[in-house]
Amino acid sequence: NAGVTQTPKFQVLKTGQSMTLQCAQDMNHNSMYWYRQDPGMGLRLIYYSASEGTTDKGEVPNGYNVSRLNKREFSLRLESAAPSQTSVYFCASSESVGYIMNTEAFFGQGTRLTVV
Amino acid sequence: AQKITQTQPGMFVQEKEAVTLDCTYDTSDPSYGLFWYKQPSSGEMIFLIYQGSYDQQNATEGRYSLNFQKARKSANLVISASQLGDSAMYFCAMSDFNNDMRFGAGTRLTVKP
Numbered sequence: 001n002a003g004v005t006q007t008p009k010f011q012v013l014k015t016g017q018s019m020t021l022q023c024a025q026d027m028n029h030n031s032m033y034w035y036r037q038d039p040g041m042g043l044r045l046i047y048y049s050a051s052e053g054t055t056d057k058g059e060v061p062n063g064y065n066v067s068r069l070n071k072r073e074f075s076l077r078l079e080s081a082a083p084s085q086t087s088v089y090f091c092a093s094s095e096s097v098g099y100i101m102n103t104e105a106f107f108g109q110g111t112r113l114t115v116v
Numbered sequence: 117a118q119k120i121t122q123t124q125p126g127m128f129v130q131e132k133e134a135v136t137l138d139c140t141y142d143t144s145d146p147s148y149g150l151f152w153y154k155q156p157s158s159g160e161m162i163f164l165i166y167q168g169s170y171d172q173q174n175a176t177e178g179r180y181s182l183n184f185q186k187a188r189k190s191a192n193l194v195i196s197a198s199q200l201g202d203s204a205m206y207f208c209a210m211s212d213f214n215n216d217m218r219f220g221a222g223t224r225l226t227v228k229p
Binding site for chain 1: 122151159160161163166207209214215216217218219220221222
């Protein structure tokens with residue numbers, strides 16, 4: 001009964017390095033999301049995937065790319081990390097009826113990323 | 117674009133009393149969903165309550181209720197009989213026709229013994 005699994009849980013990168021954050025859900029949900037949360041702030045949407053095969057930009061997509069590998073997996077890639085990308089990253093998934101979410105999103109435990 | 121506003125950065129409440137956390141939203145879509153989440157200091161996101169835009173009655177889940185005023189575009193969370201364990205960040209969120217979900221800035225609730 002894993003729900004939403006994110007890897008890694010912690011990561012330190014040097015400026016300019018690249019990395020991919022992995023996310024997998026086992027609830028057969030259509031929609032998946034990537035958020036970032038800076039200290040003392042709310043969650044800001046980076047990218048989302050309303051269904052397998054589609055991805056869309058959220059509020060803060062610059063510096064990130066995503067891949068919806070299959071229905072279960074949604075990865076977030078930082079091509080050239082910058083200190084401004086130091087944050088906690090959350091992946092989430094949800095079910096929907098048509099184009100509307102009618103149930104809650106389930107969240108992973110988060111990835112704490114530090115870029116030095 | 118949709119917008120969620122939480123105007124109370126911090127709130128204090130006495131244990132066993134009720135507290136209302138404010139949330140206003142803005143969308144042009146008639147179909148949308150409203151959510152409240154709790155984030156304790158440990159960092160996980162805990163779902164509390166959901167309200168659909170076409171729901172006729174206010175949602176309730178145990179000690180949580182959502183005061184939904186559609187014309188005013190507000191979706192306030194009411195916590196009754198506050199407990200020390202309710203101390204946390206609370207986030208309001210909305211999903212509309214894009215099927216994305218966006219969050220407000222949050223309210224930090226502190227319950228005093």
